[in-house]
Amino acid sequence: MRPTINTITESVYASATVQPDSMYKVHAAVSGILEKNLVREGDLVQTGTPLLKITDRSPELSRENARLQMELAASNYQGSTTPLRDLASRIETARLAYIDDSVNFRRQEKLWSQQIGSRATFENRKLAYERSRNQLDQLQTEYARLERELRTKMEQARNSYRSYQANADEFTVRSFIDGKVYALFKEPGELVVPNEPLATLGKPDSFVVELLVDEVDIVRLRTGQEVLVSLDAYPDEVFRAGLTRIYPQKDSRNQTFLAEARFKAPPNQLYPGLSGEANIVIDRRENALTIPRNLLLAGDSVLTEDGMKKVVTGLQTLDRVEIRSGLDAGTNILKPEQ
CATH class of the missing domain: 2.40.50.100 (RNA polymerase II/Efflux pump adaptor protein, barrel-sandwich hybrid domain)
Incomplete structure (x- = not known):
């Protein structure tokens, strides 16, 4: 038997399963x-x-209670009859009293400077003025404190409601x-x-091919390599795909690595879970000198009419092996049993 010139392709075997993209x-x-x-x-x-x-039911009830607390807090802070409005009315009354007492005090102070009126009247006017000013200051301080308190309670109630709302949404x-x-x-x-x-x-019209690759072969894979896929549902067809992803984590249960490929021209109809086999093309050589693999002996030697010859091999498939040197196309190779 003589070597032949043909195209030889070396590939890595993988089991294949079709799954929706982004599943x-x-x-x-x-x-x-x-x-x-x-x-x-x-x-x-x-x-x-x-x-x-x-x-x-518990989250719904909690959310409803939080909503009621939020509405009450908002009403206390922003409603038409809030404690702030009552306090604002008292501040306005105190402000008017302060203005009146201030005018009376200034008038009496001017008269007293001219030695008009009694000292007792002047002291009473001054005391009323200071009392009005202090009361106005206290009410304004109280208003600022109450405003901060009610605003904080409203924000806390709103945050609480949002938290219960998010929990209920789950x-x-x-x-x-x-x-x-x-x-x-x-x-x-x-x-x-x-x-x-x-x-x-998963995606409705985009599928990937999940490949389970043996750990001894994973180091030979690179993204972009061609993948030939055979599916059990399409027994007479071979589909071309491209290797797009290699997952780095090994599955310790079956000692395999997961890789993904995408069809270049997918079948007309695909379903999740369709299974088959794939060959990931590692290398391809045109016009290669090849011999049947069963003619290659241990130590990369072949038996010829002139005896044993050492050869240098290249790509290998299941049934053929490339001969890089040591033989030519005219060499007659004998079967080992001969």
Whole structure:
């Protein structure tokens, strides 16, 4: 048998599974009972679309109490009959009394400087003026203190309501992406806990090929390499893809690494979970001198009519191996048993 000239391609084998792009499992942040699935499998949803409703009366009651406290605090601070308005009326009355006492005192002070009137009258006017001024100062100070207190209580009540509102909102699970609902895992009435998935979402028209690569081959992969994908659902076709991502964490359970590829021309119809095989092209050489792999002996030697010859090999596939030097196309190679 003589070596032949052909194209040889070396590749890494991987098991392949088709999954939606940006697929993620939906979890709840709270525990409770599933009241209702708000979507169906196959529905298209947008970011923020409600997916599931979880029942727990306690957060709703807490939120309602916080709302009432917020409204009361806002009414006390901004309403038409607030303590501030009452105090403002008292300040206005005290201000008018202060003005009146001030005028009377200044008038009496001027008369007294001219030795008109009695000292007792002057002292009474002065005392009334100082009393009015002190009362006005105290009321204004009280107003400033009360205003700060009521404003703080209103802001605290508002923050408390927002906190309870956010907590109550967590009982409605929403979508994080524009996508498609591929699976729902719970039925109404079932218990919901945070560590259990409730649904699976992903892109509706964009899929990736998840590849499980043996740890002995992972160091040979680079993004951009060509991937040839065969799917069980399309037994007579091979689809071309490109390697787009290599995950650095090894799965200790099966000693494999996860990589992703994207179709260059995907099949017309794809579903999550379609499985198959893939070959990741490591290298390709045109016009290579190759021999059947079963003719290559230990120590990279071949048996010829002139005896054993040492060869230098290159790319290898399951059935052929490239000969870089040591043979030419006219050399007749014998089978080992001969």
